[in-house]
Amino acid sequence: AQKVTQAQTEISVVEKEDVTLDCVYETRDTTYYLFWYKQPPSGELVFLIRRNSFDEQNEISGRYSWNFQKSTSSFNFTITASQVVDSAVYFCALSGRYGGATNKLIFGTGTLLAVQP
Amino acid sequence: SQTIHQWPATLVQPVGSPLSLECTVEGTSNPNLYWYRQAAGRGLQLLFYSVGIGQISSEVPQNLSASRPQDRQFILSSKKLLLSDSGFYLCAWGTIFSGNTIYFGEGSWLTVV
Numbered sequence: 001a002q003k004v005t006q007a008q009t010e011i012s013v014v015e016k017e018d019v020t021l022d023c024v025y026e027t028r029d030t031t032y033y034l035f036w037y038k039q040p041p042s043g044e045l046v047f048l049i050r051r052n053s054f055d056e057q058n059e060i061s062g063r064y065s066w067n068f069q070k071s072t073s074s075f076n077f078t079i080t081a082s083q084v085v086d087s088a089v090y091f092c093a094l095s096g097r098y099g100g101a102t103n104k105l106i107f108g109t110g111t112l113l114a115v116q117p
Numbered sequence: 118s119q120t121i122h123q124w125p126a127t128l129v130q131p132v133g134s135p136l137s138l139e140c141t142v143e144g145t146s147n148p149n150l151y152w153y154r155q156a157a158g159r160g161l162q163l164l165f166y167s168v169g170i171g172q173i174s175s176e177v178p179q180n181l182s183a184s185r186p187q188d189r190q191f192i193l194s195s196k197k198l199l200l201s202d203s204g205f206y207l208c209a210w211g212t213i214f215s216g217n218t219i220y221f222g223e224g225s226w227l228t229v230v
Contacts (some may be wrong), residue, residue, distance in 0.1 A: 037221075042223075
């Protein structure tokens with residue numbers, strides 16, 4: 001069975017601090033995709049990144065970076081120099097196999113990030 | 118570019134009343150469509166998905182149903198709402214060309230009183 005665990009329920013940091021959000025996944029598929037979504041107070045889920053299981057290269061996008069490690073089944077998300085606008089709930093998600101049939105995503109329970117000014 | 122819209126954005130319904138939430142996608146053809154629910158506590162639960170017109174798969178037994186009368190239209194319904202149906206409902210779409218990524222609408226807040 002597939003499962004995504006985000007052990008951190010809530011994190012509170014002060015602006016400009018770096019923060020890492022943890023994500024651990026379980027799957028028996030050899031091909032799978034991992035995602036991060038951001039849910040600001042408005043409610044809409046905003047897609048941030050997709051990673052496939054064959055690409056373990058870390059990725060950086062501005063202040064955001066992602067660390068994918070198959071050996072530990074983790075896909076962690078780091079925000080550098082956090083800002084108040086980063087305050088949101090962040091979800092990690094997992095999709096089995098290749099695209100096409102269903103694209104069903106399994107979500108973690110989310111981590112609420114509060115960035116204090 | 119593709120866009121997704123769902124409505125109404127918020128609604129308050131009495132127990133036992135019917136429900137209809139509508140979602141439409143523009144700018145793509147033959148998308149996979151999804152309904153997720155987010156109850157208090159933030160977890161996202163997949164309710165229904167559809168890979169084509171008239172094709173609906175239900176993930177969990179519940180008081181809700183879904184229909185897809187047109188390629189880019191997805192409707193979530195209930196004949197009689199329960200208090201436990203309250204939550205935030207999100208429609209989403211994806212295609213074989215979106216690399217397994219799904220994109221969400223703005224969401225609909227439902228409060229059953």
